[in-house]
Amino acid sequence: MTTFILKRIGLGLITLWILSLIVFFAAQILPGDPARAILGPLAAPSAVKSLSHQLGTDKPVIEQYWTWITHFVTGDPGMSYQYQAPIGPLLTRALGNSLKLAAVAFILVVPLGILGGVIAALNVGKPLDRVLSVVGLSAVVIPELVSGIVLILIFGIWLNVLPISAAAPPGASIGTQVYHLILPAIPLVLILFGYIQQMARAGTVEALASDYARTATLKGLPRGVMIRRHVLRNSLLPTITVIATQTGYLIGGLVLVETLFHYNGIGSLIYNAATNKDFPMLEAGVLTIGVVYMVATLIADTLYSLLNPRIRYRGLE
């Protein structure tokens, strides 16, 4: 197990380094330059030149990358070009916010999705199954922007029962923070419910039709125990993978939801950094998402192996 994890971490570091290269050189292709982004399109050319020099963006590209990475590996992500402030606190705050929103969405969608999938599987072909599938799959295609605005209009303005800003007032209790995050989490729940429900349904249907399920039923186990002990444990394996692959989206891909619900997450931070060619901020943001993504996949793989002894024994060690 230890070797497996160490190997994964080693591979992960190489992936991150390649990612940093891709981000850096891809960002060079984008139009515009940081000083111009700060000073605006109408600034005098001499002002732009002088700011570029201050920021160091007038140096050769390779030199810029070298300066950045040598600081980055020693734990110094540097200063944001755009905000002229250290990146660390900006990034930590944004990541914290994103994790909170993702956590609320996860806590809502994972049990709902699995429950919906199992119920559908137990009623295969019946109207309840069809309703759950149609509702789940329709919700997947509703853009967050659309569902978000509808939700705000209904719950935030018309009924006025939920706050429309995802950001709780400073110093708010955890309860208040969660209360503020319910509305923004719903569009995410709508999008993810369909995936998770379908995966859980397919896995459960397959497991129910398996030999071991029939054996369990025939040896006289109560239906509930049979489902819990034999069916779920096997049927949820693919579902866990699906959930893990959605982590990247939930942490870093929520620009629309963050904008609409006025939330400072890492998605909008990266988007802004890319628009303004705030290169150190962009790198730090993308690499953070990369780390989150890798950790999520690692956890999923570990869980997978714990739930499925075949993988643990044969595949990993």
Added chain:
Amino acid sequence: MATDHRRLDSIRDGSSELENHYIDELVAGRVSRRDFMRKGAVIGMSSTLMGAVLAACGGANSVSSSSSKSSGAAPAATKGGTLKLATQAPSAAVNPLTVSDAGGLCMLAQTGEFLAFDDNQALQLKPMLATAWKPTKNGTVWTFSLRQGVKFHDGSPLTADDVVYTMQQLADPKNASNALSTFTSVLKPDGVQKVDASTVAFHLEAANGNFPYLVSSDNYNAIIVPKGTDFGKWQSTFIGTGPFKLKSYTQNVGANFVANPSYWGGAPHLDSTAFTFYSSQQPQILALQGGTVDVIVQFVVQGAQSLINSSQYNIISLKSANHRELSMRNDMAPFTDPRVRQAIALSLDRPGMVQALLAGKGVLGNDSPFSPKFPSTNTTVPQRAQDLAKAKQLLSAAGHANGFSTTLTTEEYEEIPALAQVIAEAASKIGVKIKLKVENQTSYYGKSTYGNSDWLDAIMSLVDYGDRGVPNVFLEAPLTSNGPWNAARFKNKTYDGLVKQYVAAVDLQTQKTLAGKIENLLLQETPIVIPYFIDGLTATTSKVHGVNPTSIAAIYLKDAYKSA
């Protein structure tokens, strides 16, 4: 109403030559009372003096400015409370030298103050940190007297040294200063000189009749900071002289300010203000509707119809010089022929555009940067109107009876893509086929230099220009032969000469005469089309009173309060 000549004579005795010139103009009826107040303020006449002159000329002073612009009968000011405002997030560091965006300049104006304040709705430049200013007769040296007893938020007194330091930093070509686009070829750092502890003189590179505007709130980078301030670190203190002091500022999140009890103009009504930063308009509207904020500092008509049509909110609408400019390359066929350019301009239904694109919140443009809000604008020049028959006739005469095809390049910004569409449809009525190319702003502006910018290089280009207190920048940069933003490549010696004279002119009548000549020349040549000027819009709940927004997205809150 009779003119009291004896009183006037006694006023004349104590006044300068330039002041007496204006008094003569007023008595002769060549300058309106409104223009007299505005122009008088620019050349440094005190409001007491102007009031006395107006009184001597008969009638009460009809040009009193109103401090509160919120509509409805305002109840007596309530003390205390926190006003919550939604504003565009500053797109970069709040550094007085480099700020260029609406969110950032709104922040500067919360704690910072200028030598003079352009309350363009009251039609005059008001004293702020300077109490008076005078030009030399030819307008090349302007002397400003500073207000006594003003203290910065760190307790230090405001002196001439602070003003000299601030202005020299802003005008230094070695600094990354955004004020350089205003000060280049007007003011050099060594032109800023301390006369005594409370007097500063500006020695200009060329005569400039409107110089006070360039050191007023109009030049939003020009807030006065203490001598020795590190501009890059200013955002950690926000030290200025204004009615509010910084409590906290968090990038991308918001800012909180508290009342400055020792403000020179008296403490504000509010205890504090809380700004929340937004990255787009729609969440701001939802926040106002949901009661999260009391004020949206600035918004545009697109997507805000629900606010404009609702009676629940007060919409403060400010006349502005904010406009869109359609340039046609005078050096590229078929736009080398002025008749072709005129034909495009004549195809447009301007009143229809203002209604459809701006919900009526704007005024017609006449293809020159002279917005009706400028006192120097010559309103006797006839307004250009849609005339398809004449447009076709002009095209025909220019050898394009069957029209032609071309491309219009523009930016993804506010209503501009829709405007481009409207222009293309209008042109199709006279046989001109316009293909649209809408780009994001970064690609469109490029490096903002000739040969490196779609904005400046495209055969037809449609761009936005923000509000200014005087038309100087609009007249020079995009239209003079050596202007840096001359997307039309308009090169006309007569025009260059007229603009030079206009900029140097100190008295309003001369400015007006020259403005008329410039307006007529631009109509004749039509290097650019300016279809309309867009009002600045601010929205508040009905409980908010006394907020004082400007058409460049700043907002002044000293007199603001919330009723129960």
